[in-house]
Amino acid sequence: MKQSVTVVQDEKGNFGTMVKDFAIKLIPAMPKWNGKTLVRKVLIPLASIILFVGLWHVGAKALYNIEADYKIQKALTDQGQEAADQMAACIASGDVSCQPNTLPSPAQVWTSFNTLIADHKAISADKAEFKAKTAALNATREAEGKAPIVYTGRPSFVDQIFTSLKTVFAGFLLALIIAVPVGVIIGLSTTLRNSFNWLIQIFKPVSPVVWLLLVFMIVKTMTKDSDSDSAFIISFISVGLCAMWATLVNTAMGVATVDKDYINVAKVLKLGPIQKVFKVILPSSLPLIFTGLRITLSVAWMVLIAIELLAQSPGLGSFVWEEFQNGAIDSNSKIIVAMFVIGIIGFLLDRIMLTIQNMVSFNKNATA
Amino acid sequence: MAYLELKNVSMTYGRGANATEVLSNINLTIEEGEFVAIVGFTGSGKTTLVNLINGLLKPTSGEVLFKGEPVVDTSHERGVIFQNYSLLPWLTVGQNVHMAVKEAFPKASKKEINARVEEYVAMVNLSPAINKRPKELSGGMRQRVSVARALAMNPEMIIMDEPLGALDALTRGNLQDEILKIWSKDKRTALLITNDVDEGIYMADRIIPLKPGPNATLGPEFNINIERPRDKTELNDNLEYKKTRNAIIEYLMGIGEERKSASKKVYELPELTPKSFVA
Numbered sequence: 014m015k016q017s018v019t020v021v022q023d024e025k026g027n028f029g030t031m032v033k034d035f036a037i038k039l040i041p042a043m044p045k046w047n048g049k050t051l052v053r054k055v056l057i058p059l060a061s062i063i064l065f066v067g068l069w070h071v072g073a074k075a076l077y078n079i080e081a082d083y084k085i086q087k088a089l090t091d092q093g094q095e096a097a098d099q100m101a102a103c104i105a106s107g108d109v110s111c112q113p114n115t116l117p118s119p120a121q122v123w124t125s126f127n128t129l130i131a132d133h134k135a136i137s138a139d140k141a142e143f144k145a146k147t148a149a150l151n152a153t154r155e156a157e158g159k160a161p162i163v164y165t166g167r168p169s170f171v172d173q174i175f176t177s178l179k180t181v182f183a184g185f186l187l188a189l190i191i192a193v194p195v196g197v198i199i200g201l202s203t204t205l206r207n208s209f210n211w212l213i214q215i216f217k218p219v220s221p222v223v224w225l226l227l228v229f230m231i232v233k234t235m236t237k238d239s240d241s242d243s244a245f246i247i248s249f250i251s252v253g254l255c256a257m258w259a260t261l262v263n264t265a266m267g268v269a270t271v272d273k274d275y276i277n278v279a280k281v282l283k284l285g286p287i288q289k290v291f292k293v294i295l296p297s298s299l300p301l302i303f304t305g306l307r308i309t310l311s312v313a314w315m316v317l318i319a320i321e322l323l324a325q326s327p328g329l330g331s332f333v334w335e336e337f338q339n340g341a342i343d344s345n346s347k348i349i350v351a352m353f354v355i356g357i358i359g360f361l362l363d364r365i366m367l368t369i370q371n372m373v374s375f376n377k378n379a380t381a
Numbered sequence: 382m383a384y385l386e387l388k389n390v391s392m393t394y395g396r397g398a399n400a401t402e403v404l405s406n407i408n409l410t411i412e413e414g415e416f417v418a419i420v421g422f423t424g425s426g427k428t429t430l431v432n433l434i435n436g437l438l439k440p441t442s443g444e445v446l447f448k449g450e451p452v453v454d455t456s457h458e459r460g461v462i463f464q465n466y467s468l469l470p471w472l473t474v475g476q477n478v479h480m481a482v483k484e485a486f487p488k489a490s491k492k493e494i495n496a497r498v499e500e501y502v503a504m505v506n507l508s509p510a511i512n513k514r515p516k517e518l519s520g521g522m523r524q525r526v527s528v529a530r531a532l533a534m535n536p537e538m539i540i541m542d543e544p545l546g547a548l549d550a551l552t553r554g555n556l557q558d559e560i561l562k563i564w565s566k567d568k569r570t571a572l573l574i575t576n577d578v579d580e581g582i583y584m585a586d587r588i589i590p591l592k593p594g595p596n597a598t599l600g601p602e603f604n605i606n607i608e609r610p611r612d613k614t615e616l617n618d619n620l621e622y623k624k625t626r627n628a629i630i631e632y633l634m635g636i637g638e639e640r641k642s643a644s645k646k647v648y649e650l651p652e653l654t655p656k657s658f659v660a
Contacts, residue, residue, distance in 0.1 A: 374471070
C-alpha cells in the first residue's frame with residue numbers, strides 16, 4: 014500500500030518536470046523558468062483563449078435558440094400546432110433542411126476547418142492525377158506548338174490563401190516601388206512637398222472600392238487586346254494604390270525631418286547630393302520608412318479581401334463572398350474559418366515586417 | 382596675412398520685426414598654429430559663430446576670410462568637432478571614420494583608407510571598439526570618435542564647438558589632455574569654443590570672451606603665458622593662471638551683472654507681512 018502511494022507521487026513529479034522541460038524547449042529565449050513566468054506566459058493566455066471560446070460557444074448557442082424559437086413560432090402562426098411540432102422535431106434531429114442559420118459554434122467551425130483541409134487534399138490529389146494523365150498529351154502538344162492543357166477545376170481553400178498572398182505581395186511591391194522613391198523626392202524638397210500635398214491629402218482617404226473602379230476603368234482598356242489575367246492585375250494594382258499612402262507620407266516625413274546634426278555632418282564631410290541621400294538621409298529615415306511599410310502591408314492585406322470580393326479575382330475575399338452567396342449549411346462556419354485564417358496571416362505578415370525592420374534599422378528597439 | 386580673419390561679422394536670424402541680431406561686429410584674427418579659445422555663456426551665440434567659421438552659415442554682413450579667401454562653403458581644410466558628437470548611429474566607429482577619410486582622400490586606395498581609419502581610431506584609443514556602434518559607447522568614447530573623424534581628414538584647422546560640454550568632469554579632464562597631446566604633435570591651428578574658463582586657460586594660447594547675445598560681440602582678449610605642457614595640479618598654484626582666471630571671470634561676471642541690470646522693468650512686489658506664530 015505504502016509503495017504504491019510513493020510510485021504515484023514519483024510519476025506525478027516526473028510528469029511535472031517533463032512538462033517543464035517541454036515548455037522550456039518551446040520558448041528557448043526564456044532566461045529563468047519558474048512558476049510565476051509559467052502562469053504569466055502560458056496559463057493566462059491559455060485561459061483567455063478558453064474563455065473566448067467558451068463565451069463564443071455560449072453566445073452561439075443563445076443565438077441558435079433564438080433563431081430556432083422564431084422558426085417554431087413562425088410555423089405555429091403560419092401553419093398551426095402540427096407544423097410547429099414537426100419543425101421542433103426537425104430542428105432537434107439536426108436535419109440539414111431546417112437548421113437555424115446563425116453564428117456557428119466553435120465546434121462547427123472546427124468541423125468546417127477539417128472539411129476544408131480534406132477538400133484541399135482531395136483537390137490536390139485530383140490535380141496530380143490530371144497532371145499525370147495529361148503529361149504525355151501535353152508533351153506532344155508542346156512539340157506541335159500548341160498551348161498545354163491546364164487544370165481548370167475549382168481552387169481549394171489553401172490554393173486561395175496562396176493566391177491572396179501572391180496578390181498582396183504584388184500590391185505591396187508596387188506600393189514600395191512607387192511610394193519610397195516618390196516619398197524621398199517629395200521629402201527632400203519643401204516646394205515639391207507643398208505642391209503635392211493636396212494630391213496626397215485628397216487621395217489618401219479614398220475608399221478601396223473607388224480605387225478598384227478607377228483601376229478597372231484604366232486596366233480594362235489597356236488589356237483589351239491581351240488575354241492576360243486582368244482580374245489579378247486589377248486587384249493587385251488597386252491594393253498597391255490603396256496601401257501606398259502610409260509609406261509615402263512616412264517616407265516623406267522621415268526624409269524631411271532628418272536630424273539637423275546629420276545634415277551638418279554631411280555638409281562638413283562635403284558629401285555629394287547622391288551620397289548624402291544614400292549614406293545619411295535614407296539610413297536615418299529607415300525606421301520611419303519601415304513603420305510606413307508595416308502599415309502599408311497591413312492595409313494591403315485588409316483591403317485585399319474587399320477588393321477580391323468586388324473584382325471577382327480568386328482568393329480569400331472571393332472565397333468569403335462565394336460562401337456567403339452559397340448559403341450552404343456550413344457556409345457560415347467556413348466564413349468564420351476564413352476570418353481566423355485572414356487574421357492569423359495578417360498577424361504573421363506584421364511580425365515578419367517587424368523582424369525585417371529590426372534587422373535593417375539601427376533603431377533596435379522598435380516594438381509592436 | 383592672418384590665417385583666419387573675421388571682419389565686422391554680423392549675423393541676424395529672422396526678418397523684419399522678428400529679426401534678432403545674434404552676433405554683431407565680430408572681429409577676430411587667428412594666426413597659423415595658434416590655439417584660441419572663445420569663452421561665453423550658453424545661448425550667447427557661440428555655435429552660430431562656429432557655424433560661420435566652418436561655412437555652415439553665411440554672415441548677414443561682414444566677411445569671414447580663411448587664408449585670405451572668403452569662406453563660402455564647408456571645406457575639408459577646416460575639421461569640425463561638434464558639441465553633440467553627431468556620429469551616424471547606423472554606422473560603426475570604423476565606418477564613421479571611414480566615411481570621412483573616403484571623402485577627404487577620394488584618390489586614395491582602399492588599403493590606404495583602411496590604414497588611415499585604423500591609425501586614427503588607434504590614436505584615440507578606441508581600437509577595441511572599432512566595430513561597435515555609437516549607441517554602445519559612453520559619451521567620452523563617442524566624443525573621441527568624433528575627434529578621430531575630424532582629424533582623420535587631415536584638416537589644417539580644427540574647430541571645436543564645446544566638444545566636452547556634455548561630459549562629466551573626470552572624462553572631460555582626460556579628453557582635454559588627449560586633445561592637447563594630439564594637437565601638440567603637429568600644432569595645427571585650433572579654435573575651441575567652450576563655456577568653461579578653466580578649460581580655456583588650460584588648453585589655449587589666447588582666450589577671448591564672447592559678450593552674450595543678442596548682439597553678442599567679442600570682448601578683450603587675454604593671452605595665456607603659461608609654458609606647455611601644462612600641468613593641471615601645478616596650474617592651481619600658478620600666479621599667472623590665477624590672475625588670468627580671475628580677470629576673465631570678473632569680466633564675464635561683469636557682463637552678467639550688466640545683462641541683469643539692463644532690464645528696466647520694475648516688478649511691483651505685493652505688500653506682505655510675515656505671520657507670526659509666536660504670539
